[in-house]
Structures are given as structure tokens and as C-alpha cells.
Amino acid sequence: MPNFGQTDINAQGIFTKLLTSDSDKSTGLAAIETLMEVLKTSDANTLSELTHKLDDAVGAMLKTDYSSASLQSASELFLRFISLISKEALLVDPDFEHVKQEYIKRGNIFIERIRKSRQIIASCFRPFIRSNLKILTHSFSKVVLESLLEAKSRGCNFHVFTTESQPDRSGRKMYEVLQKHEIQSTLVLDSAVGYLMEQIDFVVFGAEGVMETGGIINKIGTLGVAICAKAMNKPVYVMAESIKFVKEYPLNQSDIPDKFKYRYSTLQTNKDELKNEHPLTDYTPPQYLNLLITDLGIFTPAAVGDELIKLYT
Template sequence: MTSTPFDVCSAYEHILEDENISTPLASILALVELMENSAAGTMFELVKELKDGAEALKRQSSNSISLSAGTELFIEFVTLFPHDASSFLELKSELIRQGHNYVTEALSYRQKIADLAFDFIKDGSIILTHSYSRVVMQTLLWAHKRKRISVFVTEARPRGLGIKTAEKLTAAGIPSTVILDSAVAYTMNMVDLVLVGSEAVVESGGLVNAVGSNQIAIIAKAMNKPFYALAESYKFHRLFPLSQYDLPTHNSQLLSFSLPQGRTHRNSTASRARPGSNPPVAGIRPSDPAEDRKITQEQIARNNPDVDYTRPDLISLVFSDVGSLTPEGVSQYLVGMFAG
């Protein structure tokens, strides 16, 4: 009887069912489980299996940026791990133990970040946040225990996760209002500071986060409002986008132009009847132009990005478990982190 091969993607999806586990940590735990089920007999074989597992996770994800931050961090850790183990099995067991320990410790990072950000939130502050972020939520709940705060939350289309944020804030007794994404500039004059989470903080010190973060940062900068990013260090990612279109999530299907069915860019009037043209085929109903013109929310979501890139010059500070960093400080930390 043959055993079923380990499915790293299924393990990853199962781990993500835990509300407290973020995407990078889920990817790390999935690779730890892969190690536990690995039959590799050498370090070279084990690292190859981990890299193959990371690639499999990326292929099944529509947004692999924060996932990649976790897998790259863990594989780098495994590759550079100093040891004096007497056997490969002993080394593998130690790596598995260290992986679990890291995730357990990493779950405390949000509170460290909340403690840092707390001092920048004054009593009576009106805060703007975007979409849904676990670390931002923990920071707001922590601030609410000792200070009076009110929160504007963007709707955050296409996923609409701002509504989830507002519901949780309201349940905790924090005054909150959901605003349209298009009402950010209208609202910004009432705001004292902006707090956003992150999918990843990249080598430039810039931010990858839910789409709309960039325009919020631009508006905040124009109105002299501080724009703070909150990010656990496992979201620091060796990626250096120069524009929105350098992100791994960008593809040719995003923001593409479409025409009604049966039309072409070169000749949109080709279907019109002309002298000598063939008559309509009997039994085939011509398409309804009104139906062709209908646009659904699903179509809009498919044609738009999930994340965008915010330049480092638009970010006031990055609050992380390793400290309050300027965007330049993030760059220096990343260099040190992956320098071995």
C-alpha cells in the first residue's frame, strides 16, 4: 500500500483557516510540514524540496507577494542555519523545531508593533485605515483601551474588507465610519494620521498593500498628514519594484480594454448589413447589444489589481517588531537580514 504524497498546497490552505495566521506564517508552517513529511537524505535534497514546495505555493496563489516573503525567509534560514548536529536526521529535527518556535514567537510581533505605534496616537485622534489588517486591528484595539480614538475605514473594493474592519471596531466600542474609496481626499482634512497594514515592505522601503494604499499615501502627503505602515519583519521582502507594473501580481489581463462580443478594434461596424452581404443565418439569434454592454462587479474585480506599490518617500515611518524604521532603515535591515 503506497502512502499519499504530501500536498503542500492543501496544508497551506488548512493552516490559513486559523484567523490569527497570516499568509507568510502559513507558508512557513506549510514548508515545516513538508520537512516533517520529507524523505530527503541530504541537505541538498531537502533544500530542493523546500524550493519546489515554495514554487508550488506561488503557482496556486493569485497574489504570491507576502507568501514569497515567508518562503524566502524560511529557506534562507534553513540554508544558513549553523549547527553541530551529528546526523542529518538530527539536523532536520532541529530545523523543524526552530520553524515552529519562530511562528510561535512571530505571533507576538503584532503586540510589539502596537506598543510602538501607541505613542504616536494622541488622545482624541481621528485615524484613517484601509482594508483589513490584523496588526492594524490589534493596534487600534490597544489604543482604544487607554485613549479616545475614532476611525474612518475605506470600503476597500474590490474585496470590500474595510467593512470587516469597521464591524470589528464597532463590536469593540470604537466609533468608526466606512467611507467610499473615492472619498479619501474629501475625508483627509478631518484625519490626524493614517495607519495601514502591509502585504510586504520591499527593499526600497516602499510598501505593497491592498490597492488604494498608494493614492491614500499621495493624498496624505499633499495634506501633510503622517502615513504610517505597520509590518511584521517576516513581511520584509527582497523585491525592488520601480513602478506598479513591476509587481509580480501585474499581468496583461489587468486594466485591459474590452469590446462587446462580436466587435473588433479594427472594424466595429463589420456586422452591419451591406449591399451584397450574406443574410442572417436562420435559427441564430443575433446578440443583444444591451446585454453586451452590461458590466458586473465580478468583471470589474477581475480587471483590476488587488495590491499596489507605495513609494518610500510617501511613508512617514514603518512600525515593525524590530523597531520604528524610516523606509531607508528598512532597506538597511533587509540587507543585513539576508547577508548571512
């Protein structure tokens, strides 16, 4: 049996370096680029061995404190996409190196498509935003930020209310970037959402993962904001790249895998005392969401399951 330990170490290092060196890079894209590097540099001699190395690389990346929902979904979709050619290619040409080159070729196609995801989502978002709107967002989302910046560049003047988003105050980061780009914005307490909601035109979230149910996993507090918006008849939109579509079907909060709710380091050190740990994410069911804006198009939550089937077949 080959020793894959070195692949684990290299994959984790590459993945971490990609994210720390580029603050705009998404966790999912960094995971895919890491797998691509493992693929290119692998000394595997068979398809089975190569598959093991790639799977081990995914396992190594999951042993970090980055979003495991985004990481898992992106990795699964990437590996599924590149391996769709394996049976056909082996029948035509059984030479492993040629198959590996096909994997690399398809991998490059996949990466180029994903790199354009945020631009496509921003384009899809254009009909929803105009001047004088009041928008509420929760936490920090790179895809939401890019869409708002794109709207600002087109001359739209709107006001963004962003929650402080405790316990890590990630909403403050969103607020500071919006201020830097001269977008009218206000930082509000998480507990002020109910008071504020009657003024809001719509709510927009990012997502760490889009579930097969059409619901989302996102920063803790997302569910509360969505419930409040639903009660006051305010539309809730979610922006998410298609690599965040996850093959999970949670029905309630307890169905969310622990790896989606807690950091890897927390699970390793306090796995027997999780009841005392603050979860980082919650699950927002599809009935509280109006539309999902993705690089594949705009969907109702009910349509997500169909799109997942297309992605995985």
C-alpha cells in the same frame, strides 16, 4: 530524480487548511507553519533532497489565491533562517538526521518569534495613539486591527475612518470588526478620502509586502490615499511584520511582478488579457510614507534596505 509531486499537493492542502481554520492567522505565518510540517514529515535522505522538497512546497503554496508577496517573503526568510546552520552543522556532525533536527529546532524558534509579531508592533505603536485622534485606514489589516484594539483596551478613545476599499469592499470588514469592539468608526467611500483628509490626524496602513526601496505593496488604492495625505501634510505610518520584507526593488507600478498584482487563478486563466483585469494591489513609494512600525523596531523607509541585508545575511 525523486518525485516531489506529493509534497506539492500536501503543502497546498495544509496551507489552505491553516488559513481557513483560523481567520486571525496571517498568510506568512501559515506558509511558515506549512514548511515546518513538510520539514518534519519529509522522507528526504539528503540535504539537497530536503531543500528540493521545501522549495517545491513553496511553489505549491504560490499556486493559491492568497497574497503571493506575503507568502514569498515569509517563505524565503524562514528557509534562509533555518539553513544558516547547515555548513557549520555538517562540519561538526555530517549525519543528515542531526542536521534535520537542527533545522526543526531553528524553525520552532522562528515561528515563536513571528507569533509574537503583532503584539510587539502594537507595543511599538503605543506612543503614536491617544484619545481624541482621528485615524484613517484603508482596507483590512489584521496587524492594524490588533494595534487599535490594544489601544482601546488601554482606555484610549479615538475615531477610525476606514475606506470602503473597492472592489472587494474589504474596508467594510474592518469597519464591522471595529464596531463589534465598540471603537468609534465610520465607513467612507474611497472617493471621499480627499474631502476627509483635512480632518485626519494620521493615516495607518498594513502591507502585503515591504519592498527593498522602503515602499510597500498593499491593497489597490493605498497609493492614492498616501499621495493625498502627503499633499495635506498628514503623517502616514505602515505596520508590517518583518516576514513581509521582500527582496524586490520596484521603481514604479509596472515594476511590480504580476504575481503580486493578480490572483494566481487570474494569471492562469487570463494571462494574455491582463490589461482587462483590475489589479488587486499597488506600489506606494517611500517618499509618501513616514515610518514603518515592525516587530524589529520603528524605521524610516530609507532604513528598510539595511534591515533586509541583516535579515538575509
